[in-house]
Amino acid sequence: MKLYNAPAPNPRKVRIFLAEKGIEIPRVDLDLQAGEARTPEFLAKNSLGLTPVLELDDGTTLSESVAICRYLDELHPDPPLFGTTPLERAQVAMWNRRVELELMDTVGHIAQHTFEFFATRRIQVPAFAEAEREMTARKLAWLDGEFADGRPFAAGDTFTMADITGMCAAMVIGLLEIPVSAELKHVNGWFDRLRARPSWDA
Numbered sequence: 001m002k003l004y005n006a007p008a009p010n011p012r013k014v015r016i017f018l019a020e021k022g023i024e025i026p027r028v029d030l031d032l033q034a035g036e037a038r039t040p041e042f043l044a045k046n047s048l049g050l051t052p053v054l055e056l057d058d059g060t061t062l063s064e065s066v067a068i069c070r071y072l073d074e075l076h077p078d079p080p081l082f083g084t085t086p087l088e089r090a091q092v093a094m095w096n097r098r099v100e101l102e103l104m105d106t107v108g109h110i111a112q113h114t115f116e117f118f119a120t121r122r123i124q125v126p127a128f129a130e131a132e133r134e135m136t137a138r139k140l141a142w143l144d145g146e147f148a149d150g151r152p153f154a155a156g157d158t159f160t161m162a163d164i165t166g167m168c169a170a171m172v173i174g175l176l177e178i179p180v181s182a183e184l185k186h187v188n189g190w191f192d193r194l195r196a197r198p199s200w201d202a
């Protein structure tokens with residue numbers, strides 16, 4: 001098994017997941033700026049030219065960070081990061097998707113519509129980035145209301161994949177220097193708990 005990795009948010013999800021599980025997988029580090037995810041060799045592994053990719057020993061390749069983590073969770077169930085009961089599994093899926101769509105995508109759009117790196121990868125609309133910057137404040141306020149029930153993690157009492165997606169969103173928020181209002185006590189508390197995990201540095 002081999003992980004095609006890069007210093008970017010989606011591969012980082014898998015690195016955090018591996019650190020939380022205590023699993024080591026040989027890595028091939030790609031230089032995205034140099035276009036190493038867009039070579040014919042890599043496009044044969046993921047036709048979208050995106051990392052992470054997990055390559056199995058028989059040559060099968062898996063793309064999509066959450067699908068890769070899901071597969072590894074089946075192979076290494078402890079600690080469970082996708083829930084254990086039908087309800088927990090559904091709650092983790094629900095919250096991972098919500099954090100992904102409502103938070104990660106919103107902040108991701110800011111980078112995708114302004115960073116030079118994405119100029120050849122997107123049709124950039126800087127005004128959309130500005131709108132998404134404003135929307136981030138609304139999404140964070142919504143999340144703060146959700147966390148007002150006192151749960152420590154996105155899907156409940158235990159740390160899950162949804163929190164790993166939250167860690168990557170928090171990192172992008174930091175990178176883009178998006179202010180998180182001190183009034184959002186629950187969201188700030190969640191981000192603090194995530195930043196305090198040893199896997200934050202993965």
Ligand SMILES: N[C@@H](CCC(=O)N[C@@H](CS)C(=O)NCC(=O)O)C(=O)O
Binds near residue numbers: 010011035037063066
């Ligand atoms: N939905 C995919 C997104 C993967 C993705 O956007 N990967 C970026 C890094 S965060 C990438 O490898 N980009 C390479 C490029 O654009 O050349 C996932 O979750 O794995």
